[in-house]
Amino acid sequence: MLPVEIIEECLDNLVDKASLAVCARAHSSFAYICQRRLFSDITICTSSDEGLKLLLLALELSPHLGTYVHRANFIGDPQASDLATTHLLPSILDRLTALRSLSGRAGVFKPATQTALANVLRQPTLESLCLDMSVDFPFHLIRAPSLKHLTLIDASESGGTPLLMSTSGQLRLRTLRLQATKRVVLRRAGSWIMSEQLDLSGLRALMLDPDCLRPEDSQKLLRTAAQSLQVLAVLPHTVNEQGPEHILSIIANLPFALPSLHTLVLHTTKASSGFAPGFIPYSFDFNPSKFLDIRLTDRKDTFPALREVVLIPYKSSDGLEKAADDDAWWKFDDADKDVRERLVTLKHRVFKASMPRCAVAGIRRDALTRKWDF
Secondary structure, eight states, X not given: OOOHHHHHHHHHTOOSHHHHHHHHHHXXXXXXXXXXXXXXXXXXXXXOHHHHHHHHHHHHHOTTHHHHOOEEEEEOOTTOOHHIIIXXXXXXXXXXXXXXXXXXXXXXXXXXXXXXXHHHTTOTTOOEEEEESOTTOOGXXXXXXXXXXXXXXXXXXXXXXXXXOOSSOOEEOSEEEEEOSSSOOOHHHHHHXXXXXXXXXXXXXXXXXXXXXXXHHHHHHHHHTTTTOOEEEEOOSSOOTTOOHHHHHHHHTOXXXXXXXXXXXXXXXXXXXXXXXXXXXXXXXXXXXXXXXHHHHXXXXXXXXXXXXXXXXXXXXXXXXXXXXXXXXXXXXXXXXXXXXXXXXXTOHHHHTSSHHHHHTTOEESXXXXXXXX
């Protein structure tokens, strides 16, 4: 029998779950190693009762498998059965006791799951949470003391009553992504973000859709995170021919410094109108983009550490494809590289003439030069 270290090294090179499943059944000594890899990252869709039943059965027969699941991506289905939403999904959530990352998409978390979800959202191991198209989500359930990364995409809490607040301590985030891709207004989420429930004074990376917060709240958020913020990305969803002026004007006219800001990312889109995420190309020919270009290079007191201003085409993705994007969005691996290469080849002005002062200063980029790890 080979030493365990050699077996683990061999199994580490297996990337597909089918091969891992075969190895798990090949020999009892392989089972533990393979099971940890098989269950470490799972994606669950509520469209299949049979799939949910099989997973629940496995977790019931072998409870230790639930401790192997570190990353879970749940995808909702409008046609999901009552059995899936009221019994199967809550029962599965109850058995995932060591989650580090949780994603919920397409309204997967219904009221029937709230008790089980509340238990997950206060686990001490949970570090990353993504809510995508969760239009009636009770934010006060988010209590995980170790939560560092939060993504809200079209996530909101309905109702005109005051927001419920958790009695637990503040959430101290390192990264925050606020995005509205479906024209859903995140004002309710914005109110929660700006409440005392969150401590954003140590925020290191922020992706901001200008539609998510009021202009004064956007500036307040930047002020709160001013000393620690290293990466700032702007991703507008609805734009006109002059772009979302208020957020660019806010950045250009900050009455305080961002001493740690190294990277400013402006997401662009290949669309010819404002119906896709990102700045449309010709918006960079107008103010306030030109004014921002000047201020970024002239105001060394405000941006003393700025090293790169990056224009990246944003690539929209859905369903399973999105599962890999949100845990580390600040690496910008979801940038549409094919579009960028095509536009660069055509000498498109977004990549050749935009932000000319930044280009002269040597900080204008078409891609990130550094991969961040927060």
